[in-house]
Amino acid sequence: MVYDQVEDLAILLKSISHPIRLKILCLLQDRELSVSEIRDAVETSGANITQHLNILRNQGVIDFRKDANFIYNRIADKRIIELMKSLQELFCSTASNSSKSKQS
Numbered sequence: 001m002v003y004d005q006v007e008d009l010a011i012l013l014k015s016i017s018h019p020i021r022l023k024i025l026c027l028l029q030d031r032e033l034s035v036s037e038i039r040d041a042v043e044t045s046g047a048n049i050t051q052h053l054n055i056l057r058n059q060g061v062i063d064f065r066k067d068a069n070f071i072y073n074r075i076a077d078k079r080i081i082e083l084m085k086s087l088q089e090l091f092c093s094t095a096s097n098s099s100k101s102k103q104s
Helices: 003-014 019-028 035-042 044-059 078-091 093-103
Strands: 062-067 070-077
Touching: 003 019, 003 044, 003 093, 019 044, 019 062, 019 070, 019 078, 035 044, 035 070, 044 062, 070 078
Parallel strands: none
Antiparallel strands: 062 070
16 A cells, blocks of 8 residues: 555544444445434434534545435445445444454
8 A cells, every 4th residue: 555545544534433424424325315314313413413424525435416405415435335334244243243253
């Protein structure tokens, strides 16, 4: 890996490392969602969701489209979808997997 890529990767990982942003990306990996759908699923205020969505947008992690009065968010880069799926597989699988990794 080239050093400038390491810097870019570090910036990306920092931008997604917040628990709410990780939840948002988990929700968006299969389909686009409106701000209110994300807010309801994450169970926090609309202002808080907007703040986290803006961070993800500014880093180019997500993109959006407007449809009338609604804004729909989606993951902008397929590599992020693959990253989220890998993280989910490694860390969010069944409880038995987490107990196996603790025994190792």
